[in-house]
Amino acid sequence: MKTLTKLSILLAAVFVLAAPISASAQDKTIKRKVAIGRFTNETQYAKGLFYDKENDPMRKQALDILSSKLAASEKFILLERDDLDVLVAEAGEGMNKIGADYIILGSITEFGRKAEGQQKVFSSTKTQTVEAGVSIRLVEAATGLIIYSDEAKGFAEATTKQTLGVGGTAGFDATLSDKAISAALSQLVENIINKCMDKPWRSYILSVDDGSYIISGGASQGLSAGDSFNVYKKGKVVKNPQTGLNIELPGQKIGTMSVQTSYGDTPETEISFCTYDGEALDVGNLGNYYISDK
Numbered sequence: 001m002k003t004l005t006k007l008s009i010l011l012a013a014v015f016v017l018a019a020p021i022s023a024s025a026q027d028k029t030i031k032r033k034v035a036i037g038r039f040t041n042e043t044q045y046a047k048g049l050f051y052d053k054e055n056d057p058m059r060k061q062a063l064d065i066l067s068s069k070l071a072a073s074e075k076f077i078l079l080e081r082d083d084l085d086v087l088v089a090e091a092g093e094g095m096n097k098i099g100a101d102y103i104i105l106g107s108i109t110e111f112g113r114k115a116e117g118q119q120k121v122f123s124s125t126k127t128q129t130v131e132a133g134v135s136i137r138l139v140e141a142a143t144g145l146i147i148y149s150d151e152a153k154g155f156a157e158a159t160t161k162q163t164l165g166v167g168g169t170a171g172f173d174a175t176l177s178d179k180a181i182s183a184a185l186s187q188l189v190e191n192i193i194n195k196c197m198d199k200p201w202r203s204y205i206l207s208v209d210d211g212s213y214i215i216s217g218g219a220s221q222g223l224s225a226g227d228s229f230n231v232y233k234k235g236k237v238v239k240n241p242q243t244g245l246n247i248e249l250p251g252q253k254i255g256t257m258s259v260q261t262s263y264g265d266t267p268e269t270e271i272s273f274c275t276y277d278g279e280a281l282d283v284g285n286l287g288n289y290y291i292s293d294k
Contacts, residue, residue: 154183218262218270
């Protein structure tokens with residue numbers, strides 16, 4: 001009888017441990033919204049008389065490669081904004097209109113290629129080499145501050161060999177440009193991911209209607225029914241006399257927001273309906289509050 005009792009207790013414990021954990025108790029990863037600005041070409045090639053800025057394949061290569069690498073991490077929602085350059089140029093006011101958590105700005109700083117050959121009695125070899133340098137800046141859209149800046153170089157080469165006139169011959173390998181730029185960006189992508197994910201995710205209260213609280217963000221970011229997030233009242237904004245920049249002091253936690261359901265067709269339009277538990281909010285000044293996963 002005692003043996004059966006112990007067995008029953010053991011089985012009960014196993015079922016408890018195997019029970020699914022609620023979404024609010026999980027250490028969820030909320031995807032960050034990232035907008036990638038156009039890469040600028042700062043190389044000597046871009047200073048040529050016949051350079052066409054709007055049809056620069058090198059810039060498009062860098063943009064496509066970075067987008068692919070970030071998408072592969074499954075930690076981001078990449079936003080396409082045709083007017084991103086204009087909004088960034090408008091600085092503070094424009095940053096808040098982009099709808100992203102972060103903005104990535106990049107430039108190709110170096111690009112060079114060369115071909116070297118070696119001729120022997122019965123054989124010859126030809127080595128093509130490409131070197132590319134890229135620079136990245138990661139900007140926090142809410143503040144306009146650069147939170148990460150770095151540069152890296154990448155190399156790629158290909159070798160063809162002929163023996164007694166038999167073997168490969170080729171003109172310049174255009175894919176080497178992609179490989180060199182990709183190699184340079186690979187050195188920076190991990191740092192970009194870490195910087196974005198280390199900082200708390202933020203959302204904002206858009207509206208309060210009949211006890212239902214509507215916040216920005218939805219299913220594509222990873223929000224689901226039952227998720228619970230902290231609500232903060234924004235801290236005081238002070239100006240740093242040394243840099244002239246405004247700094248928002250840490251906010252004060254005043255409650256929690258629990259997701260009930262989400263709605264929207266695109267990451268830009270997604271919203272979630274929530275319940276709120278905490279101190280009374282000033283519904284006339286919802287911009288004084290924000291929601292965070294930490």
